[in-house]
Amino acid sequence: MMADQSKTMNMIEAINSAMDIMLERDPATVVMGEDVGFFGGVFRATAGLQKKHGKTRVFDTPINECGIIGVAVGMGAYGLRPVPEIQFADYIYPGLDQLVSEAARLRYRSANDFICPMTVRTPFGGGIFGGQTHSQSPESIMTHICGVKTVIPSNPYDAKGLLIAAIEDNDPVVFLEPKRIYNGPFSGYYDRPVEPWSKHDASAVPEGYYRIDLGKAATVREGEAVTVLAYGTMVHVAKTIIEEMGVDAEILDLRTLLPLDIEAIEASVRKTGRCLIIHEATRTSGFGAELAALVQERCFYHLEAPVERVTGFDTPYPHSLEWAYFPGPVRIATALTKILKD
Amino acid sequence: MPESPKADPGRSASNLPPLSLHIPEPRYRPGDTPDFGDIAIPAVDATPRPGEATKPDAMRELCYGLVRVLDFDGAAKGPWDPKLSPDRLRTMLRTMMLVRAFDDRMFRAQRQGKTSFYMKCTGEEATSVASTMAIDRTDMVFPSYRQQGVLITRDYPLIQMMNQIYSNRGDHLLGRQLPIMYSAPEHGFFSVSGNLATQYPQAVGWAMASASKGDNRIATTWCGEGSSAEGDFHSALTFATVYNAPVIFNVVNNQWAISSFSGFAGGERTTFAARAVGYGIAGLRVDGNDPLAVYAATQWAADRARTNNGPTLIEHFTYRAEGHSTSDDPSAYRAAQEASAWPFGDPIARLAQHLELLGEWDAERHAAQAKELDELVKTTQKQAEKLGILGHGMHQPFETMFQDVFEEMPWHLKEQCAQMLAEQEAKFGPNWKPE
Numbered sequence: 001m002m003a004d005q006s007k008t009m010n011m012i013e014a015i016n017s018a019m020d021i022m023l024e025r026d027p028a029t030v031v032m033g034e035d036v037g038f039f040g041g042v043f044r045a046t047a048g049l050q051k052k053h054g055k056t057r058v059f060d061t062p063i064n065e066c067g068i069i070g071v072a073v074g075m076g077a078y079g080l081r082p083v084p085e086i087q088f089a090d091y092i093y094p095g096l097d098q099l100v101s102e103a104a105r106l107r108y109r110s111a112n113d114f115i116c117p118m119t120v121r122t123p124f125g126g127g128i129f130g131g132q133t134h135s136q137s138p139e140s141i142m143t144h145i146c147g148v149k150t151v152i153p154s155n156p157y158d159a160k161g162l163l164i165a166a167i168e169d170n171d172p173v174v175f176l177e178p179k180r181i182y183n184g185p186f187s188g189y190y191d192r193p194v195e196p197w198s199k200h201d202a203s204a205v206p207e208g209y210y211r212i213d214l215g216k217a218a219t220v221r222e223g224e225a226v227t228v229l230a231y232g233t234m235v236h237v238a239k240t241i242i243e244e245m246g247v248d249a250e251i252l253d254l255r256t257l258l259p260l261d262i263e264a265i266e267a268s269v270r271k272t273g274r275c276l277i278i279h280e281a282t283r284t285s286g287f288g289a290e291l292a293a294l295v296q297e298r299c300f301y302h303l304e305a306p307v308e309r310v311t312g313f314d315t316p317y318p319h320s321l322e323w324a325y326f327p328g329p330v331r332i333a334t335a336l337t338k339i340l341k342d
Numbered sequence: 343m344p345e346s347p348k349a350d351p352g353r354s355a356s357n358l359p360p361l362s363l364h365i366p367e368p369r370y371r372p373g374d375t376p377d378f379g380d381i382a383i384p385a386v387d388a389t390p391r392p393g394e395a396t397k398p399d400a401m402r403e404l405c406y407g408l409v410r411v412l413d414f415d416g417a418a419k420g421p422w423d424p425k426l427s428p429d430r431l432r433t434m435l436r437t438m439m440l441v442r443a444f445d446d447r448m449f450r451a452q453r454q455g456k457t458s459f460y461m462k463c464t465g466e467e468a469t470s471v472a473s474t475m476a477i478d479r480t481d482m483v484f485p486s487y488r489q490q491g492v493l494i495t496r497d498y499p500l501i502q503m504m505n506q507i508y509s510n511r512g513d514h515l516l517g518r519q520l521p522i523m524y525s526a527p528e529h530g531f532f533s534v535s536g537n538l539a540t541q542y543p544q545a546v547g548w549a550m551a552s553a554s555k556g557d558n559r560i561a562t563t564w565c566g567e568g569s570s571a572e573g574d575f576h577s578a579l580t581f582a583t584v585y586n587a588p589v590i591f592n593v594v595n596n597q598w599a600i601s602s603f604s605g606f607a608g609g610e611r612t613t614f615a616a617r618a619v620g621y622g623i624a625g626l627r628v629d630g631n632d633p634l635a636v637y638a639a640t641q642w643a644a645d646r647a648r649t650n651n652g653p654t655l656i657e658h659f660t661y662r663a664e665g666h667s668t669s670d671d672p673s674a675y676r677a678a679q680e681a682s683a684w685p686f687g688d689p690i691a692r693l694a695q696h697l698e699l700l701g702e703w704d705a706e707r708h709a710a711q712a713k714e715l716d717e718l719v720k721t722t723q724k725q726a727e728k729l730g731i732l733g734h735g736m737h738q739p740f741e742t743m744f745q746d747v748f749e750e751m752p753w754h755l756k757e758q759c760a761q762m763l764a765e766q767e768a769k770f771g772p773n774w775k776p777e
Contacts, residue, residue, distance in 0.1 A: 030554070056554040057554075061581070061584075062577075062580050062581060062584055064577045064580055064581070066543065066573055066574055066577040067543050067546075067574075067577030067578065067580060067581045069543075070540065070542070070543025070544050070546075070547065070574060070577060070578070071543050071544070071546055071547030071550060071581055072547060073543075073544045073547060074484070074543065074544035074545055074546060074547025074548035074549075074550075074551070074561070075547040075548065075550065075551045076547075077482075077532060077544065077547075077548055078482075078547070078548045078551035078552060078555075079551070080551045080554075082547075094573070097537060097540065097574075098540060098543070098574070101535065101537045101540060102535060102537070102540050102544065106533060107746050107747070107748070107749070108518060108746045108747055109515070109518055109519050109523070109525070109533055109535075110515065110525040110527075110533035111514060111515045111516050111518065111525070111746055112746055113514075113525045113526070113527045113533060114525065114527065114532065114533050115749070146747055147747055147748070149748070169749075170749045171748050171749055215752065258752075259748075259752035259753065259754065260754070262753060262754075
């Protein structure tokens with residue numbers, strides 16, 4: 001569903017537009033979180049929404065993630081469609097019990113008596129000198145919970161369409177926003193000037209309503225030599241390195257980690273016979289482990305090389321050594337060289 | 343290990359006695375003879391009844407007092423007397439007796455191996471029955487696990503409760519939940535979690551939604567004094583005071599959280615009603631074994647919430663007369679005579695005594711009603727058991743295990759479901775059907 005004319009938006013503006021449209025279309029939608037009301041959010045994602053839609057639709061909350069998610073569960077039971085913001089994904093842990101034991105289990109445990117149509121938006125990932133408490137990537141914790149969907153957009157167009165689909169979804173969705181690329185795609189070279197979204201095709205965002213169904217990956221680049229599975233910031237980093245190396249790689253932007261687009265992954269890996277998985281999160285029990293297992297189970301006889309993972313290290317996210325931690329150009333290039341040689 | 347810092351010269355603490363860590367200890371353990379003579383019991387008419395719109399800081403003393411209506415001779419006295427008609431009182435009595443008959447029967451069913459688990463609310467019947475009678479049926483209850491009295495007061499079919507307890511083919515929760523974790527939206531009863539106090543912020547969210555929609559329904563929620571220590575409790579009170587949410591917080595202080603006495607939730611230092619003080623919300627401490635006091639306090643809080651005067655925390659001061667659950671043996675950690683020594687008596691006996699004093703009840707009618715309710719429960723139980731009991735056959739189609747994780751089943755659950763159905767066929771053959 002495409003809608004009317006497009007406007008150049010960065011990811012923040014696209015996310016803001018998605019909430020604006022849903023607040024307009026559905027009187028059950030409410031947006032809440034720390035600093036999201038009058039101020040419009042520390043990343044400005046909710047700027048102007050309170051003024052436009054009123055204080056009972058868009059409001060500030062106490063600094064209490066357990067309360068934010070717990071209250072949202074109750075609102076959902078009443079019939080609202082809450083869109084709570086957790087200011088940084090690193091702060092979601094105090095609300096995890098409400099997410100895991102309540103939001104994710106409500107439909108199941110009550111056999112459909114009650115549902116939880118909540119979308120938790122939260123910025124995640126590093127690359128902004130956020131230190132260990134403003135940089136984490138907890139997506140594999142979310143996918144390990146049965147009963148929540150996990151969505152990660154990588155550009156403004158997808159962010160808006162996916163967020164609208166998430167808000168309209170009748171199950172809880174964790175919508176992880178890669179904050180490094182809020183204002184522009186990231187090449188992986190931290191010492192190069194930041195490129196704004198306006199130079200990227202995906203910054204042309206329809207002003208009206210449209211949705212991108214959850215559970216569908218996007219092919220960012222077609223290729224024959226190797227399949228690269230990535231999401232969020234790492235889609236752009238991967239693309240830069242692949243183009244620099246002149247590798248004929250196929251890049252899949254997963255967009256939704258759960259439910260996963262397994263068909264797209266299988267089709268691509270069967271075609272290329274090689275699979276490189278890239279994520280910023282820590283390595284052990286990361287989502288890459290799940291992807292590697294799935295590829296091995298389903299594409300083993302098509303594989304010409306071991307599945308490789310490029311990830312963050314199993315340490316807390318360091319502050320000053322951020323760029324030594326980040327799975328950047330060198331790590332990706334090394335892995336690509338290896339997987340193509342094997 | 344880094345070295346400890348050196349004390350400031352001239353500020354040596356060496357002349358002080360060493361610090362000591364306080365570990366709370368209940369006064370009575372098995373073998374002791376309990377004496378509750380030192381529990382302060384204010385006179386029945388000593389606690390004032392402020393107007394429902396009173397500012398919380400003008401009524402703090404109610405957090406430390408005790409709302410009472412019935413004296414120990416069965417007379418209703420004082421400003422909190424809700425002056426219910428004899429018919430209402432008899433309904434209240436009958437409902438509490440039905441809860442007790444149901445509990446006794448289901449406890450026995452567990453002991454007979456018909457289900458895995460049960461929890462009685464013996465001695466605490468007034469806290470759920472009388473308070474539910476004081477709110478509207480359209481008000482939403484976010485219960486903990488010992489509020490079967492709410493469902494029974496709202497005429498939820500007993501057989502549905504039993505079907506859930508047996509996880510049988512009549513269980514509308516499809517055998518997914520531990521016994522007593524009911525869910526009954528048409529009866530304003532939220533799905534019971536099992537994780538403690540998680541329902542507290544949820545009730546606040548529901549109440550906030552009701553207020554933001556200009557509705558006139560309120561929410562009530564429940565936890566024990568033990569789980570008032572959970573972070574969720576404090577999250578809920580924070581949100582409730584911030585948004586002035588129309589919600590009633592019930593803390594059933596039954597003195598024991600499994601084997602931990604109320605001291606492990608802070609009960610040695612202050613009352614649980616006094617938690618309200620710090621949050622700037624209204625707090626009431628009530629004799630939880632006095633059904634009329636429970637009714638009056640709840641009615642006060644409901645009126646307050648419904649008129650945009652905000653939340654109330656009610657501490658129901660009571661005693662858990664039985665074990666925590668069928669998995670518990672209280673004789674291992676508390677004195678056997680505590681329940682009988684409890685100075686506030688039994689809520690059913692006290693209401694019956696009150697009705698007798700009014701000339702509206704007598705021992706004969708009481709005995710006849712007890713028998714009638716026992717028969718009702720027994721008959722219903724037989725019907726429920728025709729639909730199966732736990733552990734004797736499998737009552738649900740296997741694929742129900744995978745339904746309702748999401749609204750639509752994603753591919754990975756479809757694959758896992760197919761695997762399980764293949765396992766089912768390998769084990770039971772192609773013609774297996776739920777029993």
